[in-house]
Amino acid sequence: MAQKPRTPHLPFLDWMRGLAAAVMLQGHTFHSFSRPDLRDQSAYVLSQFFGGIAPAIFLALTGVTYAFLMERNERRAMPMFQRWTEALKRARYLLLIAVLFRLQLWVFAWGKSDWHDLFKVDVLNLMGVAMLLFSPLALLPLAERARSAAVIGVLIACLAPVMSVVDLSWMHPFLSAYLTPSYNTFALFPWGAFIAFGIAGGTLLKACRPEHLDRFMQWGALIGFGMVLCAQYFSNLPYTLYTKSEFWLNSPGLVFGKLGIVLLVSAFAFLWSERGWGLSWSWLRQLGTASLLVYWVHIEVVYGRWFGSSKEKLDTMGCVLAAAGVMLAMLLLALAKSWLTEARLAEAARRIPPVRSATREAVAMGSAIVRRGAD
Numbered sequence: 001m002a003q004k005p006r007t008p009h010l011p012f013l014d015w016m017r018g019l020a021a022a023v024m025l026q027g028h029t030f031h032s033f034s035r036p037d038l039r040d041q042s043a044y045v046l047s048q049f050f051g052g053i054a055p056a057i058f059l060a061l062t063g064v065t066y067a068f069l070m071e072r073n074e075r076r077a078m079p080m081f082q083r084w085t086e087a088l089k090r091a092r093y094l095l096l097i098a099v100l101f102r103l104q105l106w107v108f109a110w111g112k113s114d115w116h117d118l119f120k121v122d123v124l125n126l127m128g129v130a131m132l133l134f135s136p137l138a139l140l141p142l143a144e145r146a147r148s149a150a151v152i153g154v155l156i157a158c159l160a161p162v163m164s165v166v167d168l169s170w171m172h173p174f175l176s177a178y179l180t181p182s183y184n185t186f187a188l189f190p191w192g193a194f195i196a197f198g199i200a201g202g203t204l205l206k207a208c209r210p211e212h213l214d215r216f217m218q219w220g221a222l223i224g225f226g227m228v229l230c231a232q233y234f235s236n237l238p239y240t241l242y243t244k245s246e247f248w249l250n251s252p253g254l255v256f257g258k259l260g261i262v263l264l265v266s267a268f269a270f271l272w273s274e275r276g277w278g279l280s281w282s283w284l285r286q287l288g289t290a291s292l293l294v295y296w297v298h299i300e301v302v303y304g305r306w307f308g309s310s311k312e313k314l315d316t317m318g319c320v321l322a323a324a325g326v327m328l329a330m331l332l333l334a335l336a337k338s339w340l341t342e343a344r345l346a347e348a349a350r351r352i353p354p355v356r357s358a359t360r361e362a363v364a365m366g367s368a369i370v371r372r373g374a375d
Contacts, residue, residue, distance in 0.1 A: 010205070012273035013061060016266060017288030020057035021295070022327060027051020028302045029323040033314040043316045055123055055186065056194050056258040057265065058291070062127050063134075063149070063198020064205065066090065070138045070145065071206040080139050087135040095128030101296060108304055119174040121185040129178055130192040137199060146203040153196035160190035160250040161242035181250040190255045197259055217270045224263025231257035283331055290334035298330055 030047040038044055069090055073083045101124055106113045134152070137145050160181050168176040181187050201220075208216045235253030245251055273285075287294060300306070314322060 010270075011285060012266070012269040013064065014285045014288035015269045015273050015282060016057055017061055017291040018282070018284030018286065019265065019269065019288075020054040020061075021287045021291050021330070022284060023050050024054035024058075024295070025298055025302075025326050025330060026323040027054065028298065029326050030319045032302045033307075033310055033312065033322050034319050035315060036312055038316060041316070043319075047319075053258060053261055053265075055191065056262055058123065059127065059191060059194035060198035060201070060259070060262050062131070063195040063200075064202030066131055066134070066195070067145070067149075067199045067202025068206060070199075071142065071203065073138065074142070083138040084135060087138040088132065091128050091131035091135055093128075094124060094131060097292070098122060098124035098128050101299075104296075105300065105304075108300060112305075119177075121177045121187060123186045123191075125178075126186040126188065126191055127195065130188060130195045133188075133192075134196060134199060142203060142207055146200045146207075149196045149200035149203065153193040153200065156188065156193040156196060157190050157252040157255040160193075160252065160255070161245040163187075163189040164246075164250050165244050183249060190250055190252070193255050194259065194262070213270070213274075217267045220263045221267035224260040224267065227256050227260030227263070231260060286334050286338065287327075287331060290337045293337055294330045294334060297333060298326060301329070302326060 027047055027050065030044055031051070034044050034047075066087070070083065070087060073086050078086070102118050102120065102122065106115070106118050109117075134149070137149055140148060163179055164181050166180075168180060171179075177185050178188050181189050205216070231253040235247055235251060235257070247254055273282075310318075310322070
């Protein structure tokens with residue numbers, strides 16, 4: 001039986017990660033260095049508004065790559081239990097990264113850090129816990145996985161206002177922080193919805209034939225535009241079904257509005273990357289390939305002790321220049337990571353013992369096929 005052509009490598013996903021990283025960098029820089037008296041002005045407000053889109057993009061892309069893992073293991077005909085354990089391993093990896101991240105921040109802030117900060121629910125904690133909870137989706141067939149993930153996303157978004165009024169006083173605060181919506185943490189409600197929607201979108205993306213990607217992304221843009229309009233309309237209605245609902249905290253309208261923006265950004269990123277403009281080297285794509293490292297390092301740089309004398313003391317132009325400097329430093333970090341990775345691969349290739357001419361030719365042909373598939 002002829003197999004369906006596989007969806008090729010999708011560089012626009014790295015471009016999206018890079019865009020989210022750039023938006024995040026400027027948002028955190030303004031948040032850390034802007035003077036308090038400037039925080040009600042338009043420059044700061046816009047900075048934080050766009051900065052709030054970055055986590056939604058990162059979480060949705062986490063769901064997309066999680067869906068790719070599930071699809072790849074299913075395509076390899078792995079037993080069901082093994083597919084589940086592989087999904088659990090990915091969740092374990094992110095949870096370990098999250099623990100190490102919190103530990104590093106606490107150690108570097110020694111003397112000024114509260115031990116409770118070790119258990120703060122950061123975006124990495126949310127990724128690990130959500131992937132742990134969503135790992136059973138790996139047991140489902142492709143179509144059912146996409147449908148179930150979408151339903152889970154809708155339920156999480158719609159239940160977020162309910163979770164704000166549920167009494168979780170019987171639960172330890174370190175655990176209830178994962179469930180109760182908060183301005184200071186990334187709780188499962190409502191932020192986990194973006195990972196679930198990402199799994200649904202990534203599953204559909206992998207099921208799409210390469211020649212149909214254009215149409216797929218067009219529909220994504222139309223749906224995203226419709227979601228933004230509907231979210232705006234329903235959020236402005238004078239009545240609500242919930243006893244407690246704050247738009248910027250737990251509103252389903254905010255979730256679906258941000259999801260619509262994520263879909264619009266993905267369509268633009270695809271158009272930019274696949275239609276000639278983005279075929280050359282891109283600093284955004286470069287940032288995207290090292291997004292985890294960039295996130296880890298910039299948090300320490302922006303919020304750590306390194307520039308303590310400038311915290312909350314810069315004017316708008318000073319914050320703009322500081323944000324540009326942070327972006328440049330993180331871009332150089334991403335370039336260094338890429339260079340080191342390529343150097344290691346080249347060194348590993350040199351250590352491979354010589355082989356016969358025919359075998360070398362076969363290896364070269366195989367490498368060329370892999371490169372074409374990656375492109």
